[in-house]
Amino acid sequence: MDKNRMISYGDAIYEACVEEMKKDRSVIVYGLGVDDPKGHYGTTKNLHKEFGSDRCFDIPLSEDAMTGMGIGAALAGLRPIYVHQRMDFLMLCMNQIVNMASKMNYLSSSNSSVPLVIRAAIGRSWGQGAQHSQAFHSFFMHIPGIKIVAPTTPHDAKGILVSSIRDNNPVIFMEHRMLYENQGYVPTHNYTEELGKGRVIREGTDITLVGVSYTVVDCLRAAELLSTIGISAEVIDPVSLYPLDYNLIRKSSEKTKKLIVVDNGWLTCSFASEVISDIAINLENVKCRKIGYADSPCPTTKNLEENFYPDPIKIAIEANKICNIKRDWK
C-alpha cells in the first residue's frame, strides 16, 4: 500500500467506477458523452471499450426518459450510474427523481428498491453563467427517499462512490468541476465510506466552518488566513449531505460556540439554513452565520462572477467579525 499515491479527484471517480464494474456486472454507466473521447473529465474514459457498449453508453438528449430508464433498470436489478455534465440538467429529471425514484421503495413496501446513482457536476468555472453553474443539493436533501453526497477530496470521492453504487437507494453524487484536477491520496484497494459520516478536516477551537463540496476548499483557505491572526478554525467536510452527520457539526459548534456554514449554492431554504436551524434547536448560544451564492442568477462577466461566489477572504472576514477579536490583516 503506497501511502503517497496521489491521484486526481477525476481519476478517483474513474477508479471507483472501474472497480465496481469489474466486481459486479449489474453496474452500468450511461449519460451524454460518457463514451466520447473526453469521457467526462476522464471519469468515464474508455469504459465502453473495457466493459462493452451495453455497459457504458451514450444517450439521446432525453433527460426525463433517461432518468426513468435508469430507475426501471434499477428496478430490474441493475445498478445504473447516470452521468450529467451539469447539475443544472437535473431540473429536467425532477419528476422522475422526486415523484418516482424517491417513492418506489416505500410504495412497494421494500420490494422495489432503486439502486441508481446520479452523478452531476456543478459547472462553476470561468464564465459558465446562469444555467451551467447551479447546485441543487438543497432540493435533494428536502426529499425523503433520496440520498445525496458531495465529496471534496479524491479519497472520499472514491470511497463514497463505491458506497453509493452499492447503496440500494437513489443517490445523487454531486461533483464539482473545479475539483476534478485536485490531487490527493487515494488507496489502490477497493474501499467504502459510510454515507452519513462527515469529517473534521482541520481541527480548531475558536470557530466552526462547514463547507459543501468546493466551499470546503474555500473554508480550508479561510482557516489558513485566520490562523495568521490567531483565530483557530475547525473545518468540517460533511461529505454526505443526506443522511447528514448532524452530531459532528453539533459537537464542533458546542465547542467553538461559533458557526459559519459556507454553502455551495443559494442560501434561502438551503443546506446552510438546515444546519443552522439544527444548531438553533439543539444547542444554546452558538453564534451562527451563513455565506453562499449572491441572491441572483450567476452572471457571466468575470468581475461580477467573482462577487457572486463565496471565497476564502469573505469567509475569513465574516469569521473574524463574529470572533470579535480586534485584530486585522495588514
Add this chain to the structure above:
Amino acid sequence: MDKNRMISYGDAIYEACVEEMKKDRSVIVYGLGVDDPKGHYGTTKNLHKEFGSDRCFDIPLSEDAMTGMGIGAALAGLRPIYVHQRMDFLMLCMNQIVNMASKMNYLSSSNSSVPLVIRAAIGRSWGQGAQHSQAFHSFFMHIPGIKIVAPTTPHDAKGILVSSIRDNNPVIFMEHRMLYENQGYVPTHNYTEELGKGRVIREGTDITLVGVSYTVVDCLRAAELLSTIGISAEVIDPVSLYPLDYNLIRKSSEKTKKLIVVDNGWLTCSFASEVISDIAINLENVKCRKIGYADSPCPTTKNLEENFYPDPIKIAIEANKICNIKRDWK
C-alpha cells in the same frame, strides 16, 4: 361595502381572476381542465364562456412545454396564469421555472420580464397518497428570480392573486385543497395585497407559531387549545413566502422568545429551517422548534396518513413543552 360578505377561498380566487381579466386583456388562463365542467374547484368555472376560448383554454398533458409556452407568452406581453391540479406536477416544470423563467429578467438586463402566475394546489385530503399531496414551496423559495405566495384566508387569496397577476415576475401561487371551501370576509371591490407582507392573525405573548397555507389553520386551532391552559400563542401567517416578511417573525419571536414553525411540507432544507436559521442569526435566546410532514412519502391509508401531517394537538403539545409550564390538558 358589505363587511359581512363571506365567500369561499375558491370563489375568492375566481373573483380575483375575473376582475383582472376584465381590466386587462393580456390576462389569460390555461391548464388541464380549466374549462371543464368542474373548473378547478370552481376557480376557473366558465371563464372560457365569459372571456372566450383564447383567454381560457385546456391544454395537452405537456407540463414542460406548457410552462415554456406561458413564459414565451409572458415575454410577448401577456400575463398568463397556468393552473395545476396538483403541486406535484410542478416537478415536470422545473427546468422551465428554475432554469428559464427565473433568469430571463436578469439575462436580458430587465428587457424581458416574465409576468407569469403558476397556480398549484397542494392535494392533501383523504387518501391522496405519495404523489398527489406534496408541497414544494421550499424549492421555489430557494431560487432567486421567483416569487412564491401561499395565502390561507379568502381575503388574502383574492388580494394576493390580484397582486401576483400584476407582478412582473414569475409568481408561484400555492393553494391548498382543504382551503377551497373555507369561508371568509372578502370585499367586493378590486384590491391588492403587497407581496412580502405577512400578518399576525392572532396576537399572543408566550409563544410564536408560524404556519404555511393550511398549517396556519392548524396553528390557530393549536392556539385555541393552548389558551385553555393559559398559554397565549401569537400566530403568524406569512402569506408571501418569497419575499418573506422576516421582520414580522423576528419581532414576534423577540417578544415571545419561543418559536415553532409549522411547515406544510418536509423539514430538511425547508421554510421552517429558513425561518429558524434567520432567527438564530439575528436574535439571541429564542427557543426554536420545527414541525412538518413525517420524514417519509405520504402514505395512503388513513391511520398512517393522520400521523404523517402536523395537527393542532401535535403543535399544542410541542408548544406546551417549550413553554415549560407544568400544566396539562385533562
Add this chain to the structure above:
Amino acid sequence: MEKFDIKQAYYLYYLIRKSEEKIIELYPTDKIKSPVHLSNGQEAIAVGVNMALEKEDIVFSNYRGHAHYIARGGSLEKFWSELYGKSSGTAYGKAGSMHLGDHDVNFMTTSAIVASSIPQAVGYAYAQKYLDNQGIVVCFHGDGAVDEGVYWESLNFAALHSLPILFVCENNKYAIYTHQERRMAKTNITEKAETFGVSAFDLGYASTEKIYKKTLRILESIKEKNQPYLIECETTRFMDHVGVQSDKWLDYRSDKNLDDAIKDDEIFKLEGLLDKDIVNDIQKRALDNINSAMSYAEMSDYPSEDKLIGDVYG
C-alpha cells in the same frame, strides 16, 4: 397460436367487473381509503393482453390499474386489503388503489403521475435484454400519456436499443374530461410511433379475443425480431374519471357514444359464447373469490404506526 380460452377470459372479465362493482357499492361507507380510477368498460384490453403473457413477463400499468392487476392474476386478498388500507395489502395500505404493485406476479408499482412509468418500463426492458432474461415488458398507458414528451423520448430509446417491450395504448379518447382531439393536432398515435421506429397497430374497438391473439403474435415478433411494438385499442370508460359515479351529468361527452358502448358491453358477448351452466359456475367462483377476499381484508389489521417511516430507504 394458442386457442383463446373463453372460459378463462369470461372469468377474468367477470372478476374485474364485479370487483369494481363491489368497490362502487362499498365506497359510500368510506372503508376504501383512496381515490379509485375504475376500469369499467375497458376490461377487454387488460384481459386480452394479460392472457397472452407468460409468468416471466413484466407488467407496468398506471393509477387505473385494477383490471391489469386482476387480469394478471394478482392476489385478490392483497388487492382488497390494499384498498381497505390494511397491513395485508400489497404495501400495508401505504400505496392504495393508485399504486398497486406486486412482485409475485411481476406487476410493478404504479404511478399516479401520467406517463411516468413509461420510461421505467423501457429501462426494465433494457435490463431484460442486458441480462438475457426471457420476460417481455408490457406497458399499459392511456391516450393522455401520449401527450407527454417523455412518451416520445421513451419510444425513441426503446427503438434505438431494440428493446423487448410492448406498449399498449388504452385509448378511451379522454384525459379526464378532455377529448383527444382537443389535445392532439393529429390523433394518429400509431403513425407517430412508426416514425419513431416502433412498429404499431391500431386495433380499433377490438374484442378480447382479437386483442389476445394480436398480443400473442406480437410477443412472438418481439422475441424474433428484438424490437418494440405498440398496440392501440379504442375503448370507452363507463364511469367518471375518478370515483364511483357515472359522469353523464357533466355532459361533456355525447350520451349516445357512451350509451352505445354500454349497450355493446363485451362482457355480454363473452357470456353469450358460453353455456348458461358454465356461466353460472364461473360467476359463482368469481363472486366467492371476491367475497372471501373482502372478508379477509375486513378482518385484517391496519398497519402499525411504525410503518409510517418504515420502507423509506431500501
Add this chain to the structure above:
Amino acid sequence: MEKFDIKQAYYLYYLIRKSEEKIIELYPTDKIKSPVHLSNGQEAIAVGVNMALEKEDIVFSNYRGHAHYIARGGSLEKFWSELYGKSSGTAYGKAGSMHLGDHDVNFMTTSAIVASSIPQAVGYAYAQKYLDNQGIVVCFHGDGAVDEGVYWESLNFAALHSLPILFVCENNKYAIYTHQERRMAKTNITEKAETFGVSAFDLGYASTEKIYKKTLRILESIKEKNQPYLIECETTRFMDHVGVQSDKWLDYRSDKNLDDAIKDDEIFKLEGLLDKDIVNDIQKRALDNINSAMSYAEMSDYPSEDKLIGDVYG
C-alpha cells in the same frame, strides 16, 4: 418573390465569419469572458433565413447564436461588448455569448439548456396570434434539441393552435460528439413533424439563396394558412462543439466529410458570384465594422458591482 440580394448575403456571411475568426484570434488572451459555440460552417442558414424576415418578426435562437444575432442585424457593438463582459453589452456582460438577447432586433435571450427556448417560441407565437400582431416567430434549433420530449410537446401545441411559427432545424448531425444516428432510432425529423401536424421540408445541404427563397415562401404560407412549418437544413460545424479549436484530433467524425464540407464552403461560392471590386468593398466594410465594434468594446467599462444583484426581479 423578392430577389436574392447577393451582396447583402455575402456581407452578412463575411461579417459572421470574420467576427468568429476574431473571436478565435482573441480567445487565448482571455478577454472573452464566456464559453463560445461557434457557427463556422453553418452560416448559410442564419443568413438565408434572416434575410427573409421582416423587422417585426421574432427570432429565438440558442447558445450557438452568434450567426443568428449578426444576421438578424444585431448591434456589433453590443455583441462584442457582451463577449468582453462589458456594461455596454446586450446585458452588461451578465449574459455572455450563450445568452445573447436584444429587443431592438426582436432577438430573444437565448438559453444554454438545449431545447428550452422552443416552447417559449411557441408561447410567443400564441401571443402574437392572440394579439393579432404581424410578426412571425422563427425558432432556430439543433438536431439535438429534437431528441427532447419538449420538442414534440411544442410542435403539437403549435399545430393544435395553428400558430404563426417557423421552426428551423440546423442539422449538423451532431450533439457535441454524438452523431444523430446514435441518438435517434429514425433520423427522419421532417416525417415525424408531419405526423405531429407541422408541415416540414428537408432542404438538405442548401445554398444561402435556396434557404432564403424557401423561407420567404413559407413565411407567406404561414400568413395565409395560419399554421406552423419546419425546415430542416443539413450543415457542417467546422470547429469543436465549444471553444475555438478544430476538433479533428478527437477523431470522432470522418475527416473526409469535414474536409469536403470545408472545401465546399458556401462563403466562397457567394464570393464567386460577385465582382472582385465589390467583394473588396464588402470585406472592407465588414472588417471596419468589426474593428470599430471591438475597439468600442475594449474601451467600455466593466459593469459596476451593484449590477450583480440588479435585474433579478422585474
